[in-house]
Amino acid sequence: MNTRNRVRTGALAVALALLAAACTSGGSGGGVQGTPGAAGLRDPYFPKLGNGGYDVRHYALTLSYDPASGRLDGRAEITATATQDLSAFNLDLAGLTVRDATVDGAPAAVNRAGDELTLRPREDIDKGAQFRAVVRYSGVPETITDSDGSKEGWLKTADGALALGEPTGSMAWFPGNHHPSDKAAYDITVTVPAGLTALSNGVRTAERKEADGRTTSVWHAAEPMASYLAMLAIGKYDMSTTTALGKTEAQGQTRTQGQPQPQAKVPVLTAADPEVAARTAALRARIPEILEWQAENFGPYPFAAAGAVVERDGDVGYALETQTRPVFPASSFVAGTLVHELAHQWYGDSVSPATWQDIWLNEGFATYADWLYQEDFEHVPVQKNFEKAYANADAWAYSPAEPPTSGDLFGTPVYERGAMVLHRIRQEAGDDTFYEILAGWPAKYRHATATTKDFIAYADSMTDADLSGVWDDWLYGDGKPALPATP
Known part of the structure; x- marks a missing residue:
C-alpha cells in the first residue's frame, strides 16, 4: 500500500466518523441534525410575520394585568409540531421582556432581535415531533400604529385595556406564530383587579375570586383560530x-x-x-x-x-x-x-386568508352579507348597492386581489369591489348556484385557510358559466369594467 492510498484511507475514516457524529448528535431520538426555522413566512405584505419550521396546535396563555401600572405578566405555553428537523425556532413578540423559556421542560437559550424571539432548545427537535415551549414574560404592552394610522395591539382604556390584533397586533401581548396561516386552539386565563372583568374568545369555563380579591377568568376556544382574531377586553361591563x-x-x-x-x-x-x-x-x-x-x-x-x-x-x-x-x-x-x-365568523374567521393578500375574501363576503341583509330586511335590493359601489370612484383605485401596499389592505376596493365580484358571480351563475357557493365555500374550508386561487377554482367548479371575465376584469383588472348588458 503506497502512502497516497494510506492518506486517502485515513481521510475517509475521519469523514465517516464526522458523518456518524453529525447523524447522532443533537436530535431527540437520534435524528439528523436540525436547522433553524425561518424567521418570517414571506407574506406579500408582512414578510417577517410568522415563522417557519413548526405548526402550532394550541396556546395556553396565563395572564395577569394591573391597569394602574399598565404591567402585564404572562406565561405562554405553546404546543406545536415540527415541520422540519429544528435546531432553533422563532416566535413573534413586540416589546415586553422575556424572563426565561423552556422547551419540553428543559431550559432553552433565548435571543431577541426586534420583534423576533429565537428559542434554541437543548436538543434538536425531529420533524414530525410534537414539542411544548413555555415562555415567561412581562412588561407594559405596546400600542402598534398601522400604516393606515389605525391603532392595534394593546389599547389602554380608562378602566382597563383592549387587545386587538389585525393584522399584526397580537404580538404585542403574547409570543406566537403570528401569521393567519397557522391557526390553533386557545385557552386563555386572565387575572384582573377586583371589580373588573376579563373577556376573551370562546366559552368561559371558569371564574373565581383569588385570595387577594382579584378575579380570574378562564376562556376556551376549541376551534382553530388565527392569532390576529384573538382578543382580550378588560374593564367594567x-x-x-x-x-x-x-x-x-x-x-x-x-x-x-x-x-x-x-x-x-x-x-x-x-x-x-x-x-x-x-x-x-x-x-x-x-x-x-x-x-x-x-x-x-x-x-x-x-x-x-x-x-x-x-x-x-x-x-x-x-x-x-x-x-x-x-x-x-x-x-x-x-x-x-x-x-x-x-358574517366574518364564516368568512375570515372559520375560513381564514392564507396570506394577507387574500383579505378580500374576508371583506368582500362580509360586505355582500350586509347587502343581502338590506335586501331581506330593509327593502334595498342588492343590485342597488352594487350600482352604488360601481359609481364610487374609490372602489377602482386598485385590484382587490392585489392591493399595492399593506396600508391598502382595508381600502374601499377590498370591501366594495370585492363584494361586486361576488355579485357578478351571482349574475353569471344564477341565484341557485350562487347560494350554493355562498354556503359551500365556508363548508369546504371550514376551520382552515384558503387563497384567492382556491376560491376561483371552487367557484369555477360549481357552475358551467364562464367566469373568466369576472376574474380578469372585476377581480384583477386595472380599470373599471363596463356593466354587463341587461338581459
Missing part, C-alpha cells in the same frame, strides 16, 4: 347571556337546499361598557336572530360560542371580527356593521 341557533328546521338550510341539518344551541354572551350599555342593548339582543338568518344563508354557524363587546368610542376606533366575540365602538354598533362582523 354590563353583560347578558342568551342562546342562538339550535333550530332544527333552519340550520344548514340555504335558500336552495331542502334538507335541514340540526345544530346545537350556541351560548351568546354580549358585554358593553356601562356608559353605552343602555343605548346598545336592543341591538345586542338581536344577535341571535341575525345569526339564525346568516346560518340559513351561509350554512351552520362554525363555532361553539358567539357574542359581541361594545366599547366607548374613545377606547377603539373601528369594529373588528375577533373570533366568536367581535368588538365595536358604540358609534359603529349599528345593524349593518353588526351583520358585517358576524
Whole structure:
C-alpha cells in the first residue's frame, strides 16, 4: 500500500466518523441534525410575520394585568409540531421582556432581535415531533400604529385595556406564530383587579375570586383560530347571556337546499361598557336572530360560542371580527356593521386568508352579507348597492386581489369591489348556484385557510358559466369594467 492510498484511507475514516457524529448528535431520538426555522413566512405584505419550521396546535396563555401600572405578566405555553428537523425556532413578540423559556421542560437559550424571539432548545427537535415551549414574560404592552394610522395591539382604556390584533397586533401581548396561516386552539386565563372583568374568545369555563380579591377568568376556544382574531377586553361591563341557533328546521338550510341539518344551541354572551350599555342593548339582543338568518344563508354557524363587546368610542376606533366575540365602538354598533362582523365568523374567521393578500375574501363576503341583509330586511335590493359601489370612484383605485401596499389592505376596493365580484358571480351563475357557493365555500374550508386561487377554482367548479371575465376584469383588472348588458 503506497502512502497516497494510506492518506486517502485515513481521510475517509475521519469523514465517516464526522458523518456518524453529525447523524447522532443533537436530535431527540437520534435524528439528523436540525436547522433553524425561518424567521418570517414571506407574506406579500408582512414578510417577517410568522415563522417557519413548526405548526402550532394550541396556546395556553396565563395572564395577569394591573391597569394602574399598565404591567402585564404572562406565561405562554405553546404546543406545536415540527415541520422540519429544528435546531432553533422563532416566535413573534413586540416589546415586553422575556424572563426565561423552556422547551419540553428543559431550559432553552433565548435571543431577541426586534420583534423576533429565537428559542434554541437543548436538543434538536425531529420533524414530525410534537414539542411544548413555555415562555415567561412581562412588561407594559405596546400600542402598534398601522400604516393606515389605525391603532392595534394593546389599547389602554380608562378602566382597563383592549387587545386587538389585525393584522399584526397580537404580538404585542403574547409570543406566537403570528401569521393567519397557522391557526390553533386557545385557552386563555386572565387575572384582573377586583371589580373588573376579563373577556376573551370562546366559552368561559371558569371564574373565581383569588385570595387577594382579584378575579380570574378562564376562556376556551376549541376551534382553530388565527392569532390576529384573538382578543382580550378588560374593564367594567354590563353583560347578558342568551342562546342562538339550535333550530332544527333552519340550520344548514340555504335558500336552495331542502334538507335541514340540526345544530346545537350556541351560548351568546354580549358585554358593553356601562356608559353605552343602555343605548346598545336592543341591538345586542338581536344577535341571535341575525345569526339564525346568516346560518340559513351561509350554512351552520362554525363555532361553539358567539357574542359581541361594545366599547366607548374613545377606547377603539373601528369594529373588528375577533373570533366568536367581535368588538365595536358604540358609534359603529349599528345593524349593518353588526351583520358585517358576524358574517366574518364564516368568512375570515372559520375560513381564514392564507396570506394577507387574500383579505378580500374576508371583506368582500362580509360586505355582500350586509347587502343581502338590506335586501331581506330593509327593502334595498342588492343590485342597488352594487350600482352604488360601481359609481364610487374609490372602489377602482386598485385590484382587490392585489392591493399595492399593506396600508391598502382595508381600502374601499377590498370591501366594495370585492363584494361586486361576488355579485357578478351571482349574475353569471344564477341565484341557485350562487347560494350554493355562498354556503359551500365556508363548508369546504371550514376551520382552515384558503387563497384567492382556491376560491376561483371552487367557484369555477360549481357552475358551467364562464367566469373568466369576472376574474380578469372585476377581480384583477386595472380599470373599471363596463356593466354587463341587461338581459
